[in-house]
Amino acid sequence: MKGIVSQSVKEVLQSLVDDGLVQADKIGSSNFFWSFPSQRGAMMQHRLTAVKESQASYRSQIKELHTAIEMETAARPGSTERNASLSRLSAAQKELEGLVTELAQYGACDPVKVEEKKRAVMLAKEAAVRWTDNYVLLLGHFTRQSCVEPSEIKKYLGVDDDYEDIC
Template identity: 60%
Template sequence: MLCEQVQNRLDMVKESQKTAQAQLSELQASIEVEKVARPDSTERSISLAKLSRARQELTNLEKETAKYGACDPAKVEEKKRAVVLAKEASIRWTDNYAVLMSHFTRQHGVDPEELKKFLGVSEDYEDIL
């Protein structure tokens, strides 16, 4: 039983080896065909060297661009939008605070200092309106 299982696994491995060998020979044949289709010439060598330099330059430029990523116009615009949204949110909050403060002081006669203490508003609070 165990010997039979080992034999089956061995047969499977041999079959996959044959498949891999066939793929390898096909790839080698296609490489040879491509080599024949692209003969080495001085023009080709010059073009390949030019391509290599261009790729290297692109890599260097991408590294340099990454250094200045904080100055990217898209990121700067995104930060500006975030600042505007934060300011609008703070204005809404302070507006709500001002409305609440005036309502309670007028309607219920509550002392503004007590209300600030109850709401947890610190002494250094500044109204940005």
């Protein structure tokens, strides 16, 4: 009557139920929807309490981590030997990063990749030989069984005259 589509009302109500702004219940064959202002306030209060509790737990974790860091730094006094070892470690890490970038630049000449490509080429060649052998065997079988010229079978299969057998 008023130009409101009932399906759009259902969609709006469903979105409000999904957002938790409206409650829904089915009683018998009827669906009832309701919303109380105090319920929204209680939900927000519950959410605020949960956030405050998680904030307190995170702050306590941060304090524990700070104390653990202080304890570990106190347990490892800064000696000249330790400082020298740390400097050697950082130098070795920088050298490793440099070598990794250099290895990445030589990626095409990487022995592992070259070996993988060799294996892939060998497998491809074996597959090509196998398929050409199968083709030759089937061609021979058809020519013997049906007494048809091989050129006619090649023409029917769409095989060009420049086909070469891989040896």
